[in-house]
Amino acid sequence: MKLFNKQTATLITAAGLGLAAVSSAWAAESLQDVMKARGLSQQDLMAAAKTYVPTGKRDDFIAFSSGGQSGQVIVYGIPSMRILKYIAVFTPEPWQGYGFDEESKAVLKQGQIDGKDITWGDTHHPAISETNGKYDGQFLFINDKANPRLAVIDLRDFETKQIVVNPIFKSEHGGAFVSPNTEYIIEAAQYASPLANKKFVPLERFNEEYRGGVTYWKFDRKEGRIDVKNSFSLELPPYSQDLSDFGKGPSDGWSFTNSFCTERYVGGIEKNRPPYEAGCSAKDTDYMHVINWKKAAELVAQGKAKKINGHNVIMMETSIKEGILYLVPEPKSPHGVDVSPDGTHMVVSGKLDTHVSVYSFDKIMAAVKAKKFEGADPYGIPVIAMKDALARQVQLGLGPLHTQYDSKKCVAYTSLYVDSQVAKWDYCEGKVLDKLSIHYNIGHLNTMQGDSMDPKGHYLVALNKLAIDRFNPVGPLHPQNHQLIDISGDKMQLLYDMPLPLGEPHYMVSIDAKLLKPGIRYKHGTNSRTDKPHPGAVRAGEEKTVRKGNKVEVFGTLIRSHITPETIEVNVGDEVTINLTNLERAEDETHGFTVSTYNVHASVEPGKTSSVKFKADKEGVYPYYCTEFCSALHLEMQGYLLVKPKGYKEVKVAAAKAVYTEDDYKKQVKKINDTQAVIDSVVGFITSHNYKDFPDVVSLVEDATDQLGRMKEAKTKHEEAAKAKDWQNATLWAEQVWQYQVKAADIGLRAKTYLEEHGAKKVGK
């Protein structure tokens, strides 16, 4: 069938799809010319139409992707695949002040290991908080594989609020995954090591003294923080535990963790031993760990856990005795155990196998109940025979890796690493439905909400590990490649190649954009990292500088376009703390702050209070300024930190000579009056239209009114100075009135344009 036929083309032409006529700027060329010039096929045009998001429109889904070794989280929109934000998590991020202001330093400090700063992370698996197994859009969790840690991000402001350090692991990979009501977040070890911190054990004692494990972090939903004291772990054999998933619906209360290298092979190329890759994949199967976490939590409450490094650990002996831990063989070296939306099945893929294995939760429970085991592993953990646990196996292709679910019943998608393909298949019937080639070598994949009880279908993203020749060359280090695939029809369609420019995005989760309700400003004077009032916050007019001994604390404010105070005087060696509250209420009116060469930076969004702290150990003169282009007078949003030498005596200097005259003042007043006429005309336009029907314009009008309100004080000052014939101050304060006018006019013009573009209607007075 042809993509275009006469009928549809005529329809488009005739109806214009009910949209406004194409503006004259667009009239001179035809779509065909553009397609020809750019070498686009009809299929390309269709893909473009399916992914293009016009100016001012929004994406349908929001993706949270791990930032890999960048240590951060990447947020992007689907289907446009435009990156909207990097959330700073484990790595200092100066743009956001993260690691450069005191509030975020406190968060990063929680992530210290053995008393030392860790200034990066290897983020792997993000997870969105759930209520009744469905995404609720409230919190995001992400793990650090290299330095086993977990972070909590609040989706009200997309900021990292907490970092917890795993108390018993030296690496972890199998986190984060949440239980259906986010009671717990799972984090499974990767490479085995002694559980006691800083304990040296030779590799010859690997089987006896190295251990794996899985940690269940308790989440306090009300506080929005992990409750470290009530978290616990299970000791596990020194198999490399890998990904996990929580049961849901019928399997709620259980969790599943797979593993590789159950051979417990210890490599040593330098000793002429075959490498890990040979010894760790020599057997045909590894083990899926099946854990009753609800009962485990009860055992901890009953005091049946052992304290290791101060943390509750249920030892294997206890787990076996209490019947909360079982093993099921799975094809070797799998990555990903994925519970079906209805909670009845778990899909596992052995990367070196060609099959996906569909396990039945019912069959596993039946075996547990009947105590039907094929034996035990070397540590005495009961092993359920594969045949007693499997529903079916399906041959998909080379290198199956990770499975996600569709909104359509029984439909799943599995990534095939070696084949560089996505397979669409039916896990109820056990048949392949479709295959699509990707470029190249897909690791994880994601369908919209595809790991929740409420998958949304629509799109699939292939998280490819190699970009190779897909994009313009940018040197030996290539971007990653996320490919967007349309899964709404029977056959998959490749829509878009998205380069990922920062880190190796290991896994991604996606959510219906409507479920996110982030705020656009903070309550006045908020410490955004604690969500509590900041002790350094002040309101306009309350700014002050307080000295106590050699400690100087500034309580300042930021507003278009000045920093209060504009001078900070200290003595060399003083410890200086500068608290800054952003007085703005307008959306996106962020101010930044830095002091030259003192290595501090803050990003202060509307309502937020941030503080920077440093020792003024270098005498001299250090400009400070706003680092975020905030208004036409942004460059003038400046000040000076003056660091005086020891024993400096103030020098009396004559006051600066007045340079402005009565004429200058009169010119200023005229300029103010002229500008006011412009403002009045803009205000006239706005109020003569139904602007109240447009919430965006209402908030612009509020902002403009706020700016004009600030004018009053400066107006009083210039009029009083003029009365006293102080033309210098009269001229300058009049200029300040004009500054507020310019800002109000700027906002007003934006509002006017909005109304014009959105078809606002004239209203009666």
Added chain:
Amino acid sequence: MKLFNKQTATLITAAGLGLAAVSSAWAAESLQDVMKARGLSQQDLMAAAKTYVPTGKRDDFIAFSSGGQSGQVIVYGIPSMRILKYIAVFTPEPWQGYGFDEESKAVLKQGQIDGKDITWGDTHHPAISETNGKYDGQFLFINDKANPRLAVIDLRDFETKQIVVNPIFKSEHGGAFVSPNTEYIIEAAQYASPLANKKFVPLERFNEEYRGGVTYWKFDRKEGRIDVKNSFSLELPPYSQDLSDFGKGPSDGWSFTNSFCTERYVGGIEKNRPPYEAGCSAKDTDYMHVINWKKAAELVAQGKAKKINGHNVIMMETSIKEGILYLVPEPKSPHGVDVSPDGTHMVVSGKLDTHVSVYSFDKIMAAVKAKKFEGADPYGIPVIAMKDALARQVQLGLGPLHTQYDSKKCVAYTSLYVDSQVAKWDYCEGKVLDKLSIHYNIGHLNTMQGDSMDPKGHYLVALNKLAIDRFNPVGPLHPQNHQLIDISGDKMQLLYDMPLPLGEPHYMVSIDAKLLKPGIRYKHGTNSRTDKPHPGAVRAGEEKTVRKGNKVEVFGTLIRSHITPETIEVNVGDEVTINLTNLERAEDETHGFTVSTYNVHASVEPGKTSSVKFKADKEGVYPYYCTEFCSALHLEMQGYLLVKPKGYKEVKVAAAKAVYTEDDYKKQVKKINDTQAVIDSVVGFITSHNYKDFPDVVSLVEDATDQLGRMKEAKTKHEEAAKAKDWQNATLWAEQVWQYQVKAADIGLRAKTYLEEHGAKKVGK
């Protein structure tokens, strides 16, 4: 005119534009359905067609955008607006190992100020190296406003090679800009301060002892580095110097720097003085500085510069006496002085004026020659009257800020901050040609190669300062917004909104993608930061660990999928250096490296040698692993750092029990033979087609052959072990053969798919 008419639609349908038939996956729906479902207008469809880059295709232009307060550079493609890379410059970037390996730490150390690390930057203006005034695609330069520094990036590998610290400023904004043959890179001060480092001077002595200036960094093209010793500065008055530009063609040899706050106003809200924003914009004009830099360089060579902080500075007295420095009034608070492609005119916009001012280089030179000055500034610098320098002024709108040039003669584009518009105008005739609204508040703008002598037209990017409601909400901190505009026709067309997720991208430069020729691998054993052979590099088989006293140095290698060595044994307190060479030759086969909780990370691209260094001050067991998903056995690319306690005595432990039997070995051999059959069939497919006509496939075949070549050693080992009836090692080394086979098969399948998708033809044997 209608976008579609019957004729064009028929043409598209009939001719299929000469492209392959639409695959069956795409047949079921019509373009109209998609447009309707997604609410796209015909104009939206056209914009989609103009920006969509299909999978495997490339962008036409590459943009280098400052990353603002992220301290980095953002690289993206035009017209797709997809971000391809972040180049780590002033801020540690773990993904790239930047600040986490020893080689990049050495670069960051060059950027220390007053002996201390600065771990971020406020990047502003990138500049591409030029030859004869045209972009040559070799180097990129970028400045740091907060901590006055300049960085050199080599566009062969997109890596930062050098950072230099400005010796006399405390902040700078007016860099980087290059002279037509990249002899010098300019960096102008922003906020005035005493030029001597760490010199305290009270603000009351602002006019007398605070100074601005402009630095000319000498660039050594052959070395690809700045020649610090042969660089120099001019002392300037304490006006806030702002942006600069170099003359070209007829104006080559001169440079231009504008300024604001020539009022030399010192604010002080806290002392009830009007703020900087009032006092710094009270006068109607500021000054453009006109400097004869070629003559200045000669004066330095003649020893006429003064040494300040060890750096050559031409004092104002000398500049005035030697006739190399002039001032020209310009409308107040401008941002950007932009020399026309033919070098005859300079365009300046006062942000608080409604005009752009077009200055004539000829008129300025005539005034200089005739010594026709309207007077001198307070420091004795001759001032040329505005009327004697201006060609014309053109009224454009509110808040004009920055100007860029078209490939069409006399056509320029200027950003209007307050109006939130781009104005297209003719600077020869002085008339406005078109205006387009943007969202919202544009700062800089860029046309393709629009600040060189060879502008390319096509596209314009508006670098907007506020996103407000343009994108899905992501909390109080919004992305920035770059809007792509088509300027190829008479009227401008808004094509695309691109969110910028990291930093405030202040300015951007763009280059024809064809001019960039980056490499995809390094010569074996390269230190990428010095471009020299790395002393820690070894070849396969030469790996070793060397101990000298308490220093342990590892000379290791990385290849799919093992790290050699796999065990590193040290004593607590040892200083450990691990050098790693990536043995891969294949494009994009990067390996990463980290050691658990020791806060080191390296990104090792093919051919590169990187080293990490740390004190092993924590006894215990620390896994290390490859952090870049590199093959199906990536997770098995691991090893252990064993840190033994003081006085640890080796324990003799029995050798690990053999677990594999003759049967296991036989199974392995069968698996190898089966896999070889698959490989042979893939090889058969490839060699029976004209694969040599596809360079990408040729390089895949080379890579696969390389993997198969590595097989030989493992094959010898398993056969020898089998002869000796050592079934354990025989089985494992046979498994290792299979590992190489899997990698070769992976690459082979990729090559086969490529050939199938690119219409390869059968050839005779």
